[in-house]
Amino acid sequence: SQQGEEDPQALSIQEGENATMNCSYKTSINNLQWYRQNSGRGLVHLILIRSNEREKHSGRLRVTLDTSKKSSSLLITASRAADTASYFCATDLVMNSGYSTLTFGKGTMLLVSP
């Protein structure tokens, strides 16, 4: 299975602190993606990092990828209460037609307290 495994399963921090979530996967990838899901809502794409990239930034988000260790991390800096959500990593599988399907990890539930 290509399924990513996130850790920790749950993370509770105070506003202003940084949050780090880790993801490990089993097989080679084309890219790895991070998504966020607020309670009762759909997933929102955060960042896509390609297999030949090591680090990517988007606002307060920083994603790293280590293909030799088959792992990725998502860092949220200066967290806010509004960052409270579940965060999922997903690994891709490229289909013959050229598009990808995703296999999601179990997710990290982040709680940011004011």
Add this chain to the structure above:
Amino acid sequence: DAMVIQNPRYQVTQFGKPVTLSCSQTLNHNVMYWYQQKSSQAPKLLFHYYDKDFNNEADTPDNFQSRRPNTSFCFLDIRSPGLGDAAMYLCATSRGQENQPQHFGDGTRLSIL
């Protein structure tokens, strides 16, 4: 705004009574996906379409079917829902290329009585 819309947001059906969930998109994406997500679990891929080319994941239950009559619409039919089918059902779209993000609707939460 271009988006993925799922209706209804909440659906209640009886054990064994067929139910259809719908998804529409204004993104004009080639690819549409259906996921099942149970409480505190990862989304699990059920089906995906590249245009009208249908793909069924190997472990998708036999009582789940899907239809995509045109680019914009996709339906998930559950022929005889069991209690274990209660879940959030998520629809997503993407461009038909590598290295593309998926765009999700807000899901339909299905309850079985």
